[in-house]
Amino acid sequence: MTGAPRATGTPGATDAGEPALDFDKLFAARLQAARARPYLATALFALHPVESWLVPTMAVDRHWRCYVSPAFVSRTPVEELAGVWVHELSHLLRDHHGRSDRVARERGLTGPGERLRMNIAADCEINDDVFGDGLVRPEGAVDPGALGLPEGELMEDYLRQFGLGPYTEALAWLDCGSGADGLERAWDEGPDGAHGLSAQERDAVRFRVAQGITGRPGSTSKGWRRWAEEAFHPPQPWRDLLGAAVRSAASAPGAGEDYSYGRPSRRSAGVPGAVLPSLRRRPPRVSVVIDTSGSVSDTELGSALLEVAAITRAVGGRRDLVTVLSCDAAARIVHPLCQAGGIPLVGGGGTDLRTGFARALRARPRPDVVVVLTDGQTPWPSSRPPCRTVVGLFPRKRRARSWDEDDPDHVPDSPPAWARVVEIG
Known part of the structure; x- marks a missing residue:
């Protein structure tokens, strides 16, 4: 049965033969969800239900409306x-629609098939820890184990590890809406529809949920704690900061890594009846140098690891393109990125990031970008490195002079003009 979506806050008249949406049952389920996950209560009650016969089960849009099938609620x-x-709400809190849009642009993914893959990958991120402890796993819920994938990873990671095929054929019905994969649906009421939340209201809800999670850390999963940390410490927009390097890599001759039919080649017009693949450009290789000197606090080192995770997402989740180097007065071991939480940050002495620059630039293949995360109490290289450089500064109360064990009158140099400088909040 299909029909135009009807938005209503109370049960209303229905077409002949169609049962009305059982709001009492739907709201009883929401109350049970809030009792099982009290830190999500603010968000659960901010999500506005909309009756619709077009959705297969329940689906959300990016404006925090939840479209509900009466038949699904009934059975x-x-x-x-x-x-x-809780599952549908998780898509919105974790910004799966925005992340899917970015992945689609970066990887050249188009069409409903790719959006279905994003929905499946987003479900894998959510479902490995959302159920249990008072929440029953719904029938047909997708988890990483069903696809032979590891638990605890992000949507962007899962998206690289599977494609559509016979083993995902049974998931063709899956549709959590534009709030899960960014692709507008026929039932969406859009930004001008009733009961949608503004961007400021959505941010306020996320902040309240993050407060609830950090206030009761022992009762939340690792995935939700990670999300709350990033909500309070939004990493720098590395996608924009690395944009120049991405454009440089895309325009350089021979910079393509593989061919893709996701975006046909312009030469296809000269070969009637044939579709030629285009050359897919790789994101930039990034070397991250983290200042581990004694003047950098443990909290700031934790912030540095969050920035490493954000940089990884900025290069499309390609962990093989990111290396991490800890440095105080001497450069330490270069670590290829597996998981940011497993990077040993060794140091604690004085600071001389020139050794970190030298070590990063000796790597083969050489990085396209060097990112330095530091408090700025360091000498800088005398010449510009042969690649783009971004300096992330931990906030400090700027003083006329800075303590130095060898020179009490030492005044630290400002970052050089050739580096792009940002403050790490």
């Missing part, structure tokens, strides 16, 4: 509906 137990409420 689903309250215990399972509670889990679906």
Whole structure:
């Protein structure tokens, strides 16, 4: 049965033969979800339900409306509906629509098939830790194990590890809406529809949820704690900061890494009846130098690891393109990135990041970008490195003079003019 979506806050008249949406049952499930996950209560009650016969189950849009199938509510137990409420809400809190849009642009992914893959990958990120402890796993819920994938990874990671095929054929029905994959649906009411949240209201809800999670850390999963940390410490927009290097890599001769049919070659016009693949450009290789001197606090080192995770997402989740080097007065071991939490940050002495620059630039292949995360209490290279450089400065109360064990009158140099400088909040 299909029909035009009807938005209503109370049960209303329905077409002949169509059961009305059971709001009592739907709201009872939402209350049960809030009891099982009290730190999500603010967000659960900010999500506005919209009755729709176009959705297969429940789906969300980026404006925080939840489109609900009356038939799905009728046949689903309250215990399972509670889990679906939390599942759909998780897509919005984790900004899966915005992340999917970015991945689509960066990787040249187009069409509903690729958006279905993004929905599946987003579900894998959510479902490995959302159920249990009072929330029943709904029938047909996708988790990483069903696809032979490891738990605890992000949507961008899962997206690289599977394609559509016979083993995903049973998931063709899956549709969590534009709030999960960014692709507008026929039932979406858009930014001008009723009961949508503004960008400021959405941010306020996320902030309240993050406060609830950090206030009761023992009762939340690792995935939600990671999300809350980033909500309070939004990493720098590395996608923009690395944009010049991405454009440089894309325009350089021979910089292509592989061919893709996701975006046909312009030469296809000269070969009627044939579609030629285009050369896919690789994101930049990034070397991250982290200042581990004694003047950098443990909190700032934790912030540095969050920035490393954000840089990894900025290069499309390609961990093989990111290396991390800890440096105080001497450069330490260069670590290829596996997981940011497993990077040993060794140091604690004085500071001389010139050794870190030299070590990073000796790598083969050489990085396209060097990112330095530091408090700025260091000498800088005398000449510009042969690649783009971004300096992330930990905030400091700027003083006329800075303490130095060998020279009490030492005045640290400002970062050089050839580096792009940003403050790490």
